[in-house]
Amino acid sequence: MVDESAQGAGPDSRDREFDIVVYGATGFVGELVAAHLAETAPEGTRIALAGRSEEKLALTRGRLGERAQKWPLVVAEAGDGAAIRAIAERTRVVATTVGPYVKYGRALVAACADAGTDYVDLCGEALFVRDSIDAHHERAAATGARIVHGCGFDAIPSDIGVHVLFERVRADGAGELADTTLVLSSVRGGVSGGTIDSVRTQVDTLKRDPALRKLALDPYTLSPDRPGEPDLGRQSDIVLARGRAVSPGLRGTLAPFGMAAYNTRIVRRSNALRGYAYGRGFRYREVMSVGGSPLSPLLAAGMAAGLAGLVVGLALPPTRFLLDRILPKPGEGPGEKARARGHFTIDVYATTTTGARYTARFKAQGDPGYQATAVMLGQSALALALDREALPALPGLPGGGGGVLTPATGIGDALVDRLRAAGMEISAGVAG
Template identity: 65%
Template structure:
């Protein structure tokens, strides 16, 4: 039995198909609106949160039949209420973070109840706790606990997933050095994402061993001892484009979410018995243009990221509260519409062939595009079960949803492809 197989299947005898937990938050409201506009007719959806008054306000703002969706009151600290919620539905979507503070009890009751689960976490330490607490339980019950179903880490994980599929279809060997490049991106900084980073920094300040865990390249892998020894794999890299792929110009700077996304992709490889290859090395960077100034700009970005982490580590909390975006904050509707992202993943195979994949979408990456990715992840779990890979466990977008999510996102307007170059 592989790590993603299960002995049982989740029950479909539930009151709801999907419950959106945290529906009164910024991304929760966007996700509820997306489902109201795009869920197939007959999909049974409920809104959940701790305040009925706020839930009612969210429901009134939704179009069509969504104004009649049921409401479920459940506080993140009330395990009995969370268990009742999990047992009432086939899938839980949760946007309630930071997940390290509020997320683990919900993941556990979903695993125990055989209820599928999707979230938006980009927190290494939370994901590791969830794996340790829930993976074996979820394998037994058939629950798919799929973390990171937004901008963290769907483009990364599916970008490598389709890249591998193209290489395998051509019988072109295994993936070796693989680099994701954020080719272009426009969007705001999520207050929830910043709060999650602050929470993780607070955790590692209290316990030095957690700092070492978060820094390990295989910190989310099922068993570090079985991972191949590929040497040092750094998250903060400055690299020439031509060292990534032939013809790629300019220097590339570190990508702020590389320290999380890379671990998700490596977990996908391990859960698939290293299908990408045992020489698969993966990193993520971002484009800063291809002019002669690109190395200077890339260096400045790297220094800026380091300064941001240092500031969040050592500045007093009242100062950070004044200067950082707050949880629940988000961009205006026009800013959401004008956002976009394009990511390209480049690899060289063991046969020496070069391949590239692309994941591209319109809409603010952390808000509008994320609500599409999160909503379609849940809809795939409800409506596309015959097309899902593997079985239960604490999974990744690639290993829990795979081609079913790729196809749904394409139908929703995403550009996703892979080819030899």
């Protein structure tokens, strides 16, 4: 049985029928999340699988092994408000992989905020998160629901990486974070069809609404207090940087990181929600290594052009038609061996207000967008369901806990501990 003392008291009290509902369990990543929970959830954890087809849910459950064979199945269409509310009211935590979230996620977030039910997703859609904040943050704060977006490769390594870096700097009394750069140092893995579909949906939205385009380009898109944010000048997401300017040991030119437009805004929201604990002069960006060869400037420039070209290509009908035929589709993904061969290493470099240099590392085995993401989402759900007393409190929120939060502010060290136990390397220290 689950240790009830570890569960603690929360708005989703112990009389809920389930601890975790995996919504979208029949999808490619949804099944990976369910499989991870079947392998690692403590004995007695009450888990249910939810989706729109009972037949497909039964087939999914049949592939999950003996531990999952008694898990209940819950049928709910994303557009069926009553069914979605019933899910939220029956469980302590909902983990959803059903995206694009701007299309399929609004009702579930609203239901969880109303019911005081914790919620985690794989959202990489900044405008959806902004909408979620505006519509549900105050309600979730009142009910105690922790609504935590971005609990996969978007944006746990970024948000948790900066979190552990900040905690080490604070413990050392080394001042506040100033110039801080995340570098995707190495990676092997594919781009998920769900991610591509989210990008496609966001491009369509931005084409229709100039006001949303302006909001999307704001580095503080997700701020809880936009007028109170510091003016640190232009903070572009398409960045070319000299390696040595980031850290003396880095060579070559660093290329733009395609997920920076979302991740950076999550990290800046964490800073604001924590009362700007990272620092009012916290200047944050994300890039990726293309190696240290003499060709790195050309490779980095090619990456920048490729990212811009993808967005433009999806916006123009002729190239959109071609891209839709060759890009991964939702529900598709690599095989088991390819997922196992994947990996990523992220390093965060910071200079503090005292002039000290620090670095943090987040490293994991497994395809970032599939296998590693399934672990991150599954462990986020388990932390919310079973580690209530270890979750961070935020001053100014009712009970210190509810609202539309981030991985660092909503789950924090409870998630760090779980991910380390799951085999991920998460560390921080003084830069050598």
